[in-house]
Amino acid sequence: MAQKPSIPKGTRDFNAEEVAKRSYIMETIKEQFQVFGFQPIETPSFENSETLMGKYGDEGDRLIFKILNSGEFLKKISEEDYSSKSESLITPKISEKALRYDLTVPFARYVVQHQNDIEFPFKRYQIQPVWRADRPQKGRFREFFQCDADVVGSKSLFQEVEFVQLYDAVFSALELEGVTIKINNRKILSGIAEVIGAQDKLIDFTVALDKLDKIGEEKVKEEMRGKGISEDGITKLQPLFTLKGDFGNQIESLKSILSTSEIGLKGIEELEFINTAISNLKLKTATLQLDVTLARGLNYYTGAIFEVSAPEGVKMGSIGGGGRYDDLTGIFGLKDMSGVGISFGLDRIYLVLEELNLFPSTIAESTKVLFINFGDKEAMFSLGAVTKLRQAHITAELFPDAAVSGKQMKKQMNYANRRNIPFVVIMGEEELKSEVFTLKNMASGEQHKVDFDALLDLLK
Amino acid sequence: MAQKPSIPKGTRDFNAEEVAKRSYIMETIKEQFQVFGFQPIETPSFENSETLMGKYGDEGDRLIFKILNSGEFLKKISEEDYSSKSESLITPKISEKALRYDLTVPFARYVVQHQNDIEFPFKRYQIQPVWRADRPQKGRFREFFQCDADVVGSKSLFQEVEFVQLYDAVFSALELEGVTIKINNRKILSGIAEVIGAQDKLIDFTVALDKLDKIGEEKVKEEMRGKGISEDGITKLQPLFTLKGDFGNQIESLKSILSTSEIGLKGIEELEFINTAISNLKLKTATLQLDVTLARGLNYYTGAIFEVSAPEGVKMGSIGGGGRYDDLTGIFGLKDMSGVGISFGLDRIYLVLEELNLFPSTIAESTKVLFINFGDKEAMFSLGAVTKLRQAHITAELFPDAAVSGKQMKKQMNYANRRNIPFVVIMGEEELKSEVFTLKNMASGEQHKVDFDALLDLLK
Numbered sequence: 001m002a003q004k005p006s007i008p009k010g011t012r013d014f015n016a017e018e019v020a021k022r023s024y025i026m027e028t029i030k031e032q033f034q035v036f037g038f039q040p041i042e043t044p045s046f047e048n049s050e051t052l053m054g055k056y057g058d059e060g061d062r063l064i065f066k067i068l069n070s071g072e073f074l075k076k077i078s079e080e081d082y083s084s085k086s087e088s089l090i091t092p093k094i095s096e097k098a099l100r101y102d103l104t105v106p107f108a109r110y111v112v113q114h115q116n117d118i119e120f121p122f123k124r125y126q127i128q129p130v131w132r133a134d135r136p137q138k139g140r141f142r143e144f145f146q147c148d149a150d151v152v153g154s155k156s157l158f159q160e161v162e163f164v165q166l167y168d169a170v171f172s173a174l175e176l177e178g179v180t181i182k183i184n185n186r187k188i189l190s191g192i193a194e195v196i197g198a199q200d201k202l203i204d205f206t207v208a209l210d211k212l213d214k215i216g217e218e219k220v221k222e223e224m225r226g227k228g229i230s231e232d233g234i235t236k237l238q239p240l241f242t243l244k245g246d247f248g249n250q251i252e253s254l255k256s257i258l259s260t261s262e263i264g265l266k267g268i269e270e271l272e273f274i275n276t277a278i279s280n281l282k283l284k285t286a287t288l289q290l291d292v293t294l295a296r297g298l299n300y301y302t303g304a305i306f307e308v309s310a311p312e313g314v315k316m317g318s319i320g321g322g323g324r325y326d327d328l329t330g331i332f333g334l335k336d337m338s339g340v341g342i343s344f345g346l347d348r349i350y351l352v353l354e355e356l357n358l359f360p361s362t363i364a365e366s367t368k369v370l371f372i373n374f375g376d377k378e379a380m381f382s383l384g385a386v387t388k389l390r391q392a393h394i395t396a397e398l399f400p401d402a403a404v405s406g407k408q409m410k411k412q413m414n415y416a417n418r419r420n421i422p423f424v425v426i427m428g429e430e431e432l433k434s435e436v437f438t439l440k441n442m443a444s445g446e447q448h449k450v451d452f453d454a455l456l457d458l459l460k
Numbered sequence: 461m462a463q464k465p466s467i468p469k470g471t472r473d474f475n476a477e478e479v480a481k482r483s484y485i486m487e488t489i490k491e492q493f494q495v496f497g498f499q500p501i502e503t504p505s506f507e508n509s510e511t512l513m514g515k516y517g518d519e520g521d522r523l524i525f526k527i528l529n530s531g532e533f534l535k536k537i538s539e540e541d542y543s544s545k546s547e548s549l550i551t552p553k554i555s556e557k558a559l560r561y562d563l564t565v566p567f568a569r570y571v572v573q574h575q576n577d578i579e580f581p582f583k584r585y586q587i588q589p590v591w592r593a594d595r596p597q598k599g600r601f602r603e604f605f606q607c608d609a610d611v612v613g614s615k616s617l618f619q620e621v622e623f624v625q626l627y628d629a630v631f632s633a634l635e636l637e638g639v640t641i642k643i644n645n646r647k648i649l650s651g652i653a654e655v656i657g658a659q660d661k662l663i664d665f666t667v668a669l670d671k672l673d674k675i676g677e678e679k680v681k682e683e684m685r686g687k688g689i690s691e692d693g694i695t696k697l698q699p700l701f702t703l704k705g706d707f708g709n710q711i712e713s714l715k716s717i718l719s720t721s722e723i724g725l726k727g728i729e730e731l732e733f734i735n736t737a738i739s740n741l742k743l744k745t746a747t748l749q750l751d752v753t754l755a756r757g758l759n760y761y762t763g764a765i766f767e768v769s770a771p772e773g774v775k776m777g778s779i780g781g782g783g784r785y786d787d788l789t790g791i792f793g794l795k796d797m798s799g800v801g802i803s804f805g806l807d808r809i810y811l812v813l814e815e816l817n818l819f820p821s822t823i824a825e826s827t828k829v830l831f832i833n834f835g836d837k838e839a840m841f842s843l844g845a846v847t848k849l850r851q852a853h854i855t856a857e858l859f860p861d862a863a864v865s866g867k868q869m870k871k872q873m874n875y876a877n878r879r880n881i882p883f884v885v886i887m888g889e890e891e892l893k894s895e896v897f898t899l900k901n902m903a904s905g906e907q908h909k910v911d912f913d914a915l916l917d918l919l920k
Contacts, residue, residue, distance in 0.1 A: 004793070005511060005569040005572050005573045005792045005793075006508065006573065007503070007504050007507060007508065007511075007569075007573075008504065008506060008507065008508055008556075008557050011504035011505075011506065012504065013501065013502070013503050013504070013570055013573070013574065014501060014502040014503075015499075015501060015574070015577070016499035016500055016501065016584075018502075019500040019501060019502055020500070023500075034826070034855060035850045035853060035854070035855050035856075036850060036855075036857075037826070037827045037855055037856065037857035039475075039476035039826055040476055040479040040480070040483075041473065041474060041475060041476065041479060042473070042474040042478075042479055043467070043473050043474075044467050044468065044471035044472065044473070044603055045471075045505065045559075045589065045591070045603055046468060046471065046525075046603075047467065047468065048466065048467065048468055051465060051467075062530070062531075063530075065506075065527055065528075065530075066527070066528040067525050067526070067527055067528065067559075068525075068526040068527065068528050068551070068554070068555050070522070070523075070525075070593045071522075071547075072547055073547060074545050074546075074547055074550065082545070085534050085542070086534075087531075087532055087533060087534055090534065091528070094528070095528050096468075097468050099505075099527075109465040109467075110473055112465050113465045113466065113467075113473070114473065114475070117475070119875055119878050119879050121859075121860055121861075123857070124476075129505065131505070133530045143504055143505055143506075151860070154860040154861050155861075156833075156860035156861050156862075158833075158839060158843065158858060158860045159860050161843065162843075162858075165847060169850070169851075277840060277843070280840065280844070281843060281844060281847055332465045333464070333465075366494070366497070366499055367497045373616075373618075379618060380737060380740065383618065383621065383622075383737070383741060384740070384741060387625060387741055390495045390496060390629070393495060394495070395494060395495050395496075395497055396495075396497065397496075397497035397583070398618060398622075399581075400581055400611070400614040400616035400618045400619050401581075401614050401615075401616045402616075415579055418579050419579050
């Protein structure tokens with residue numbers, strides 16, 4: 001019975017051109033990861049459920065794809081649990097594995113599991129798909145690649161400096177000039193909360209502050225009042241809403257706001273170190289910008305917080321992000337292992353390069369030359385030439401079926417046209433007798449009779 | 461609470477060296493796929509269950525990893541089904557997606573779904589992981605990569621010729637010389653069954669014949685008798701057990717055995733075409749061998765059947781296989797679409813290259829030079845040099861933490877040693893003053909004081 005074929009919502013098929021464009025981005029990122037000294041690892045697509053569950057909050061747990069146990073999986077459920085018909089009771093009994101939700105938790109698991117074989121500080125990169133049972137929407141998929149680089153085992157701020165350089169190196173290599181690398185520090189957010197006497201409202205306060213760009217100063221203040229932040233606190237925050245000037249000027253303003261907060265001043269010191277280093281080393285095409293409203297996964301990060309925006313004029317969320325987390329591997333029993341890492345958003349970078357027409361024009365080219373097939377004898381001779389061209393790394397094809405009519409020959413020419421194959425070789429009876437090849441340029445229509453050596457030269 | 465981390469059985473973590481070795485094999489295969497004119501596609505990791513179920517037989521269905529529906533998945537089960545507590549009734553109600561089991565069925569689904577955007581004949585390659593809930597054992601995993609190339613939309617035997625060349629090209633590029641490409645044809649097996657009057661026992665007969673190498677002539681005959689193949693039929697088979705000589709001689713013997721079978725003679729004709737073409741075109745390092753005992757997925761293939769064995773002396777099952785299937789896309793409603801394809805066994809090729817020591821010696825090299833860190837001032841200067849080296853595509857690292865004692869400096873040197881980093885730069889107070897770098901060769905112990913340009917030259 002014929003089925004009408006389709007794929008699950010939120011997933012995608014990629015054709016040759018899409019694969020080539022995605023590979024171009026991933027290979028560019030990979031090359032910079034490597035030149036910065038990061039080493040590749042790969043982890044399994046599914047992990048034991050207990051490795052993943054409870055690491056991403058309740059909402060995250062819900063979005064993890066669970067794999068059904070094999071065989072008589074219902075046997076493991078007690079009568080009592082079965083009759084409850086409760087998903088939360090039954091799920092752990094019938095599912096012991098789950099698809100990874102990100103690359104960070106599997107990385108933490110990897111570090112702890114293989115800690116005796118790893119030299120620390122451990123600089124690793126990982127480019128693999130992850131899966132989330134999120135509601136699909138424009139630009140949000142249930143299967144997508146993450147491209148992560150992290151270092152664990154060092155608290156040195158030189159790492160942060162290098163990650164800013166790495167972002168700059170990757171986007172420069174992609175010729176995506178003018179991205180903004182926004183930086184903040186969790187310690188500054190903690191310091192602000194301390195100064196306004198709202199340590200217990202750190203999340204409410206940062207969530208509100210994060211909206212400054214979108215809803216404006218007054219609405220942010222309103223939201224803060226709603227969350228119970230005092231009028232006095234909001235007044236103290238006033239300079240935050242009008243932070244102006246370059247990195248150095250903003251730092252000076254922050255110093256006066258945070259003068260009484262030890263942790264806040266520590267955050268400023270860290271930011272200054274990074275900014276000074278980057279000013280000395282210089283970026284190629286990106287700009288480093290302080291953004292005190294940047295919070296991201298607040299509960300996760302303990303030091304620097306990064307986010308990258310596309311060049312001005314391109315409407316797109318962040319195309320990268322990351323930060324420092326002081327105790328990632330603690331959840332798996334390895335304490336005091338500070339880490340810092342960044343991620344590249346493949347799908348969004350793809351859309352930005354597409355919008356700005358930045359993919360190399362050669363990317364859609366695949367086959368260089370197609371040999372028209374006029375019959376077994378001619379085709380056999382052609383295949384000899386095709387074989388030699390391939391050995392010279394020239395992508396060559398022989399049309400597999402013989403054209404026994406003008407119509408069939410036209411079909412083969414059309415095939416070359418629709419596949420964007422720039423050259424066609426006509427190798428008919430006449431050519432076979434004199435052992436020459438008629439080479440046709442599909443764009444100009446020009447034809448030349450050449451011997452094999454000339455053919456090879458022309459196609460190289 | 462600390463958990464002891466582990467991964468699900470049958471899955472693997474790959475470290476940097478393993479990723480590099482696997483990439484080397486995959487990139488070599490990919491390069492040849494491309495030069496032969498195959499185009500890459502990628503499909504989602506999971507498909508709708510109905511796309512996969514029923515395509516691999518009952519045993520295959522059992523081995524497909526099913527994904528549990530999200531949310532209140534128990535709601536879809538009727539009271540009656542629920543109280544049956546039957547896995548076969550309940551599974552389809554709580555699981556609508558499944559991880560792909562191979563790349564062939566998703567490819568067939570892709571071709572049918574996108575038929576209006578595809579130029580036929582369609583030459584595609586696909587290198588992606590697949591999952592099987594098989595009992596894990598040595599060399600058998602629950603997650604593994606398949607590397608497939610297929611053509612659909614042409615019955616031309618030139619495809620088979622090109623696939624033999626493709627195997628030869630890939631294994632030659634991997635410097636794995638002396639592999640044997642075994643070939644058979646389903647039509648010959650049908651012909652033999654016809655001649656001995658056992659058309660209805662085609663599978664029993666080929667399963668027995670397939671064991672000739674392992675259990676010998678007598679035991680094979682015994683098994684055939686056990687399956688009800690007549691003594692007369694077995695006598696007619698006698699020449700099969702002693703097929704000798706080169707491809708041509710074997711073909712001649714087969715011709716006399718199959719002289720009365722139209723389909724058998726057709727199979728011989730096909731094999732002769734392929735063998736003649738390959739004799740003319742010549743293989744670089746592989747040998748094409750006729751093997752009438754070769755059956756593989758018999759129900760699947762309709763013409764040529766391929767299997768590749770490792771060079772003599774290496775104990776390993778097949779490292780590749782494939783064949784022609786006349787109606788692959790029929791299951792999804794697109795009739796008369798003949799296909800032929802081959803697959804490369806990544807994990808086994810890896811083991812063979814490892815055993816024969818054929819991985820390039822440079823494969824484990826990653827970072828070329830490590831700058832020892834003596835403190836912020838020296839490190840900042842070092843990072844300037846590191847940045848410039850990276851821009852010249854030299855993989856360079858700065859140790860992130862400062863060595864404030866001889867012991868800590870030794871730790872950094874040990875780190876370079878254990879990471880197999882061949883060069884170290886010492887950039888201390890003295891070097892900083894005179895802006896020179898002390899470059900140490902870790903293998904020889906030699907040290908030189910050089911300026912940046914000389915450093916760059918030496919590391920290039």
